[in-house]
Amino acid sequence: xxxxxxxxxxxxxxxxxxxxxxxxxxxxxxxxxxxxxxxxxxxxxxxxxxxxxxxxxxxxxxxxxxxxxxxxxxxxxxxxxxxxxxxxxxxxxxxxxxxxxxxxxxxxxxxxxxxxxxxxxxxxxxxxxxxxxxxxxxxxxxxxxxxxxxxxxxxxxxxxxxxxxxxxxxxxxxxxxxxxxxxxxxxxxxxxxxxxxxxxxxxxxxxxxxxxxxxxxxxxxxxxxxxxxxxxxxxxxxxxxxxxxxxxxxxxxxxxxxxxxxxxxxxxxxxxxxxxxxxxxxxxxxxxxxxxxxxxxxxxxxxxxxxxxxxxxxxxxxxxxxxxxxxxxxxxxxxxxxxxxxxxxxxxxxxxxxxxxxxxxxxxxxxxxxxxxxxxxxxx
Amino acid sequence: xxxxxxxxxxxxxxxxxxxxxxxxxxxxxxxxxxxxxxxxxxxxxxxxxxxxxxxxxxxxxxxxxxxxxxxxxxxxxxxxxxxxxxxxxxxxxxxxxxxxxxx
Numbered sequence: 001x002x003x004x005x006x007x008x009x010x011x012x013x014x015x016x017x018x019x020x021x022x023x024x025x026x027x028x029x030x031x032x033x034x035x036x037x038x039x040x041x042x043x044x045x046x047x048x049x050x051x052x053x054x055x056x057x058x059x060x061x062x063x064x065x066x067x068x069x070x071x072x073x074x075x076x077x078x079x080x081x082x083x084x085x086x087x088x089x090x091x092x093x094x095x096x097x098x099x100x101x102x103x104x105x106x107x108x109x110x111x112x113x114x115x116x117x118x119x120x121x122x123x124x125x126x127x128x129x130x131x132x133x134x135x136x137x138x139x140x141x142x143x144x145x146x147x148x149x150x151x152x153x154x155x156x157x158x159x160x161x162x163x164x165x166x167x168x169x170x171x172x173x174x175x176x177x178x179x180x181x182x183x184x185x186x187x188x189x190x191x192x193x194x195x196x197x198x199x200x201x202x203x204x205x206x207x208x209x210x211x212x213x214x215x216x217x218x219x220x221x222x223x224x225x226x227x228x229x230x231x232x233x234x235x236x237x238x239x240x241x242x243x244x245x246x247x248x249x250x251x252x253x254x255x256x257x258x259x260x261x262x263x264x265x266x267x268x269x270x271x272x273x274x275x276x277x278x279x280x281x282x283x284x285x286x287x288x289x290x291x292x293x294x295x296x297x298x299x300x301x302x303x304x305x306x307x308x309x310x311x312x313x314x315x316x317x318x319x320x321x322x323x324x325x326x327x328x329x330x331x332x333x334x335x336x337x338x339x340x341x342x343x344x345x346x347x348x349x350x351x352x353x354x355x356x357x358x359x360x361x362x363x364x365x366x367x368x369x370x371x372x373x374x375x376x377x378x379x380x
Numbered sequence: 381x382x383x384x385x386x387x388x389x390x391x392x393x394x395x396x397x398x399x400x401x402x403x404x405x406x407x408x409x410x411x412x413x414x415x416x417x418x419x420x421x422x423x424x425x426x427x428x429x430x431x432x433x434x435x436x437x438x439x440x441x442x443x444x445x446x447x448x449x450x451x452x453x454x455x456x457x458x459x460x461x462x463x464x465x466x467x468x469x470x471x472x473x474x475x476x477x478x479x480x481x482x483x
Contacts, residue, residue: 003411003412003413004411006413007397007402007413010397010398011397013398014397014398016397016398018397058395061395061396061397062395063393063395063397063402063404086390089392089393089394089395090393090395091393091404091406092393111390112390113390113391113392113393113406114406115393115404115406115409155409
């Protein structure tokens, strides 16, 4: 077990929220076609409120703090917030489109000891990237900002969200990341909009493209190992929980709402009305999330993929049942191994689909209503 | 031997977890956990208090360790953390320590 894994286990044992994702704003200067947020300000937390929240998070034991949005640089108090967070010795990661980062901002981030800047890049070609962000010139500005950040010695990671419209440019973005000397993260995740609109899920990549990713040695390493059939689950798997959401991590919106995860929109409290630790320890919603083990999942506990599936409880929740399957992850397990999930077989038996080819078709259709969570990573 | 003054770098993240201090260097992402004794030294690294005084006042006294052994252990600890940029070391007090606060 690595030292970090030991710390995660200790945090889990002690009930400590080791990681928090805090969105500072939903406002943004880009209008990405796949974005799940609305971009109005419905009453963001003030600077003082955020300072107070950060104080509470430090007291609660939070170590990893992701500051995201929206576009964080649209907050005039962004640097005072980062400065306060760093005074409290958080490990701070900033997620941004970087279009507002120039030499001065890059230098300031370096001075403040940011751990990493994660930047969204959709293509190495301006006509594709800018068509997704709907901001002319955005790729040029983003790439220029990455160079400023790199010149300051900061760690930068390109996050490449894959959709049908930019899938073909994936290798080009990897090449760009290599040229810039930054890490590359691939993310096939498209989630429903915050208002419940699922239309953007039509932007997802096709099943065949998902399979292509899983067969790409440069992305997954040993393909045979990565795509191997799942081993039979042991007791430890059946007694395990699906992810860190609500266990050692959570998400806080610009309005102070607390959720188990940014992809798990189960309202669990609001820091404007309650202390963070009170929500963390007492929220019935978080307690329920924590109570769920693999053995408690009606369908997934019977699935051969139960020990290796990337099942996202948040996506399952958005499908209507946090104990149910996340069909997008069923699809991933199927595309990765060629073995249909218990959920797929159950639906096939129920008559909504029968032979395997139709199971795949059903999954494709249902995936429109969900999203995929797994991010395959490689360092360029 | 010259006196040493130690200060916590600004380029770190740190948090107490279950009695141990987690420390990560922003420079190279090296991750450490400090045991109870090392945590006391780290928390006392205010840039103004000589290391020998920290050892005598905090380590020998609180942990009942013999002075020479404690000083030797503290020197090694300080050397290792300074190599990763986690602690700053000087032979004179720091004018303005990076962070006055301790997590």
